[in-house]
Amino acid sequence: MQIPVFAQTALLLVMSNVFMTFAWYGHLKTLSNKAWYVAAIISWGIALFEYLLQVPANRIGATQYSLAQLKIMQEAITLTVFVPFAMFYMDQPFKLDYVWAALCLVGAVYFIFRS
Template identity: 65%
Template sequence: MASNPILFTTLLLLLSNVFMTFAWYAHLKELGTKPLIIAIVVSWGIAFFEYCLQVPANRLGNTVLTVGQLKMLQEVLSLAVFVPFSIYYLKEPLKLDYLWAALCLLGAVFFVFRSKFA
C-alpha cells in the first residue's frame, strides 16, 4: 500500500478523522454531565492518536500533493466521517444541508485537483 502514496495518505487521513471526530464531539454525549476539564483531558487523549496518523499522512501526502490538495482531501474526509457519526452516534437528524455542503466540497475538489489531472 505504501507504493501508492495518495491511497495510503487517504487511509491515514480517514482514520485520523475518526479519532478527531470522537475527540471533538463524543464528549457531548458521553461526558455531558462531567466537569469540562474531564472532557478536555479525555479529548486530548483521543486527539493524540489523531496526530499520530495526521502528521505522517501529511508528510507522505506532501510528496505527491500540494498542501492545498492535502487540505481539501482532509475536508472531504472530515465531512464523510462527520455525517455518519452525527447521525448514528449522536442521533442527529440527516439534513439536506449535508448534501449541499458535499456538493460545494465537490466543486472545491474539482478546482483544487484539476491541474493535477489536466
C-alpha cells in the first residue's frame, strides 16, 4: 500500500515541527537558568532532528506540490503544533487570537491550494 504524498509530507512536517518548537521555545522553560549559549547548543542539537524530518518532507512534497503550497502547509502545521505546546508544556493560557490566526491560515491554505 502506497501512502499518499500529502500524508507522508504532513506527517513528517508535524514530527519536524514538534522538534523545532522544542528547539526554539522549550529552553525558555527547561534551560532558563543556563547561559544563552548552552541553550543555543542544546537547541541546535534538537533542531538537527527537525532537519532530518523536514528535508525529506519537503522533497517528498515537492513531487506533487509547489513551493508556496509546501510553505503554507508548513505554517498551518506550525500553528497546530505550537498552540498545544504553548498551552500544555509552557502553561500559557488559551487565547481567542489562536482561533483568529488559525482562521487566517485556513484562508491561506484555501487560496494556495485552489486550482
